[in-house]
Amino acid sequence: MSTLVRKVINKQGWARFFSTLKYALYVMTHPFDGFWDLIHEKRGSLAAANFLVFMTLVTRLMTLQYTNFMFNHVYWPEVNILQQCLSILLPLGIFCVCNWGLTTLFDGKGRLKDVYMATAYALAPYVILQLISIPISNVVTADESVFVTVLNGLGLIWSGMLIITGMMMIHDYSLGKTLLFLFITIIGMAIVIFLLLLFFSLVGDGVGYFASLYKEVVFRLY
Amino acid sequence: MKKAFKRLMVCLLAVCLLAGPIAAQALDGVEVSYTYTYDYWGDILHSPDAYRPETVLTSSSLGLETPMRNPQGLFVQGDKIYICDTGNNRILEVKRDGLQYSLVRIIDSFAGEGEPNTFSGPQDIFVAENGDMFIADTNNHRIVKTDKDCNVLLIFVRPEDATFDQTQEYLPSKLVADTSGRLYVQGKNVNKGLIKYEMDGTFSGFIGASEVRVVWYEYIWKLLSTKEQRAQQESFVPTEYDNVAIDEKGFFYVVTKTFDENELKGGQAKPIRRLNGVGSNILVENGIATLPIGDQQWAAGNLNITNSGPSRFVDITALQNEIYVALDSTHNRLFGYDQQGNLLWAFGGIGNMDGYFIRPVALEHMNTDLLVLDAQECAVTIMTPTNYGTLIYEATDLYRKGEYDASADVWQQVLQQNSNLDVAYVGVGRALLQQEQYEEAQDYFRIARDTKNYSEAWKFHRKEIVEQNIGWIFTVVLLLLLLPPVIRRIKKVVREVNEA
Numbered sequence: 001m002s003t004l005v006r007k008v009i010n011k012q013g014w015a016r017f018f019s020t021l022k023y024a025l026y027v028m029t030h031p032f033d034g035f036w037d038l039i040h041e042k043r044g045s046l047a048a049a050n051f052l053v054f055m056t057l058v059t060r061l062m063t064l065q066y067t068n069f070m071f072n073h074v075y076w077p078e079v080n081i082l083q084q085c086l087s088i089l090l091p092l093g094i095f096c097v098c099n100w101g102l103t104t105l106f107d108g109k110g111r112l113k114d115v116y117m118a119t120a121y122a123l124a125p126y127v128i129l130q131l132i133s134i135p136i137s138n139v140v141t142a143d144e145s146v147f148v149t150v151l152n153g154l155g156l157i158w159s160g161m162l163i164i165t166g167m168m169m170i171h172d173y174s175l176g177k178t179l180l181f182l183f184i185t186i187i188g189m190a191i192v193i194f195l196l197l198l199f200f201s202l203v204g205d206g207v208g209y210f211a212s213l214y215k216e217v218v219f220r221l222y
Numbered sequence: 223m224k225k226a227f228k229r230l231m232v233c234l235l236a237v238c239l240l241a242g243p244i245a246a247q248a249l250d251g252v253e254v255s256y257t258y259t260y261d262y263w264g265d266i267l268h269s270p271d272a273y274r275p276e277t278v279l280t281s282s283s284l285g286l287e288t289p290m291r292n293p294q295g296l297f298v299q300g301d302k303i304y305i306c307d308t309g310n311n312r313i314l315e316v317k318r319d320g321l322q323y324s325l326v327r328i329i330d331s332f333a334g335e336g337e338p339n340t341f342s343g344p345q346d347i348f349v350a351e352n353g354d355m356f357i358a359d360t361n362n363h364r365i366v367k368t369d370k371d372c373n374v375l376l377i378f379v380r381p382e383d384a385t386f387d388q389t390q391e392y393l394p395s396k397l398v399a400d401t402s403g404r405l406y407v408q409g410k411n412v413n414k415g416l417i418k419y420e421m422d423g424t425f426s427g428f429i430g431a432s433e434v435r436v437v438w439y440e441y442i443w444k445l446l447s448t449k450e451q452r453a454q455q456e457s458f459v460p461t462e463y464d465n466v467a468i469d470e471k472g473f474f475y476v477v478t479k480t481f482d483e484n485e486l487k488g489g490q491a492k493p494i495r496r497l498n499g500v501g502s503n504i505l506v507e508n509g510i511a512t513l514p515i516g517d518q519q520w521a522a523g524n525l526n527i528t529n530s531g532p533s534r535f536v537d538i539t540a541l542q543n544e545i546y547v548a549l550d551s552t553h554n555r556l557f558g559y560d561q562q563g564n565l566l567w568a569f570g571g572i573g574n575m576d577g578y579f580i581r582p583v584a585l586e587h588m589n590t591d592l593l594v595l596d597a598q599e600c601a602v603t604i605m606t607p608t609n610y611g612t613l614i615y616e617a618t619d620l621y622r623k624g625e626y627d628a629s630a631d632v633w634q635q636v637l638q639q640n641s642n643l644d645v646a647y648v649g650v651g652r653a654l655l656q657q658e659q660y661e662e663a664q665d666y667f668r669i670a671r672d673t674k675n676y677s678e679a680w681k682f683h684r685k686e687i688v689e690q691n692i693g694w695i696f697t698v699v700l701l702l703l704l705l706p707p708v709i710r711r712i713k714k715v716v717r718e719v720n721e722a
Binding site for chain 2: 069070075139141142143
């Protein structure tokens with residue numbers, strides 16, 4: 001039996017996956033204990049974190065597709081699923097790297113894996129509340145739209161709070177220091193994005209130069 | 223052989239060169255239609271023609287000895303068309319008889335007191351139903367009211383009132399009168415609203431000055447600047463109207479070309495307003511897709527747009543069915559809106575062909591026909607609704623009369639000709655709503671993205687669903703409430719039995 005198949009039918013592995021995934025619910029309601037134990041007691045797993053990120057993408061796409069048109073202003077001709085996914089994954093990745101890079105320099109205890117796991121677990125309220133608000137949006141009328149907006153807003157705020165507490169716990173920071181470093185992380189993200197854009201445009205120009213040189217030569221020779 | 227090959231190549235090249243532009247136009251997906259609408263997203267949707275030019279009245283077709291010069295004003299009363307031939311200081315009265323148009327008379331003077339008793343640059347005329355004429359004798363700084371035989375009845379001059387700016391020249395340019403003979407005038411450089419005269423010619427104030435809006439940062443900026451700087455800055459003054467029309471209910475439609483184009487799509491600019499007797503704006507802006515601001519896309523490119531920028535309306539007219547049409551001077555187009563503010567059609571353009579204009583200045587309607595006066599071409603274009611346009615009017619009228627089913631049938635016919643018209647879907651949907659076919663109504667409202675009506679239909683539909691399934695819902699709720707304690711009890715009993 002190959003290792004993959006063995007992994008898939010490994011009952012203990014599945015049990016651990018589900019228990020770590022279920023732990024996301026505990027983290028939601030007990031953020032301080034939850035995030036501390038997530039890292040230090042190994043009650044979370046990378047698999048569950050990956051699954052939560054995956055669910056975030058699915059939720060985002062389901063929101064676009066299934067939210068009632070009254071609350072959903074999607075201009076379909078310009079929607080690109082890859083773009084939608086990247087618009088979540090890229091900021092997430094850059095955030096984790098930036099945050100880890102910065103906090104490591106300023107005695108943050110968390111490793112890159114910890115930062116990623118904490119951020120992924122913090123996305124749980126967004127997923128759950130958004131998935132609740134999709135069916136609700138198809139039941140309420142425009143007058144009752146406040147249910148939907150409150151649920152959506154609550155999901156985002158809750159996730160935001162969890163990110164803050166998560167960062168506090170995994171880096172063992174005070175609240176002020178966490179907020180300061182979140183702010184610096186955002187600036188760092190902007191710089192990284194700027195550098196990436198610069199890099200890609202330079203590479204593009206470089207490639208373009210040789211491409212046009214080749215074209216020119218071909219044009220002259222034939 | 224070689225020669226033949228060369229010839230073939232030349233032919234191919236020629237074909238390529240000639241076909242290039244045509245192929246490009248066919249391939250890039252830009253199809254130019256005369257009439258179009260906008261959808262919820264502000265995309266242009268091509269539409270069947272709602273109007274077609276029927277006749278163009280020119281100096282020669284009217285048999286004028288001196289051709290028209292820079293005509294500025296147009297008015298329609300009954301079957302008579304009045305054209306203010308401003309450059310020749312006269313007014314032309316044209317009678318319409320079916321498709322025949324004949325010049326009735328040329329009004330260039332009036333009988334009775336008044337010095338002089340000729341006109342100087344008359345810019346507008348209003349004719350009451352009994353034939354009384356109000357003529358804005360602009361360069362003589364007065365308004366002349368005559369009876370239908372040109373005997374002067376009254377002369378309105380510059381109001382000698384403290385509220386009226388006495389330093390500037392009084393140049394009445396556009397005017398309307400209500401059924402009881404009160405006169406409302408828009409003067410050049412008057413930004414306090416419409417000047418209102420009572421029946422006896424006394425000035426009784428302004429109505430409908432547009433409110434001055436001060437943006438907070440501009441205010442702070444002004445506080446911080448010195449007196450000299452402040453004098454150089456734009457002052458906060460209300461905008462001046464460019465034209466005025468009165469509808470059959472006695473409300474005024476006014477248009478203004480002066481606005482900040484950044485405020486247009488947010489809805490603060492309000493280029494079209496409907497004023498009531500005290501001058502408040504009561505224009506309904508419930509359009510599903512757009513605000514009544516004319517073009518949504520301003521850039522050059524699509525639809526052969528050559529000028530760019532937002533629509534700037536120079537005239538407006540209100541039809542009997544509360545549909546109003548505004549004339550835009552940026553792209554020389556006409557925009558028709560229903561009473562809710564939904565765009566029904568837009569058409570026109572810059573050009574010399576019939577149905578296109580060079581410098582349109584005035585718009586009037588005769589029943590459902592539209593008349594556009596072009597000041598540079600010195601021509602009046604008369605446009606008649608096509609079958610498609612007539613259907614839209616018919617459906618609107620039927621709905622206004624409360625005949626919802628009949629109206630829905632007509633809207634269905636409209637949809638057969640133009641499946642892109644959101645107003646038609648809403649029309650059908652509203653009729654279905656009246657017939658209590660909520661689910662079908664929802665479908666129609668969803669297509670048109672009409673949130674308000676969709677919600678209404680869904681509310682009733684939801685009630686129906688709940689009422690039909692009330693038994694199930696109760697059962698499920700009861701089970702949810704009862705099952706957990708029961709299960710707990712059973713478990714407890716089982717445990718006790720096991721332990722015992």
